[in-house]
């Protein structure tokens with residue numbers, strides 16, 4: 753079921769509907785109610801723009817973590833070989 757709100761009454765006010773020729777009207781001010789859509793086109797555009805700005809940051813962070821793990825592995829490998837050479 754779709755949700756409705758009155759564009760002129762305060763949002764905290766409990767909404768009461770009044771049907772008028774198939775249109776839903778506000779019982780307080782008599783204005784036609786506006787249907788609330790779950791996902792509006794504006795939200796989709798905002799999500800795409802936010803993803804476009806955040807994606808390079810996420811990629812950079814993942815590359816940095818990957819590089820840090822690789823250098824750590826190389827360091828431990830070289831220190832192990834140094835210890836093996838010293839022991840023999």
Ligand SMILES: [Zn+2]
Nearest residue numbers: 758761778781
């Ligand atoms: Zn109203």
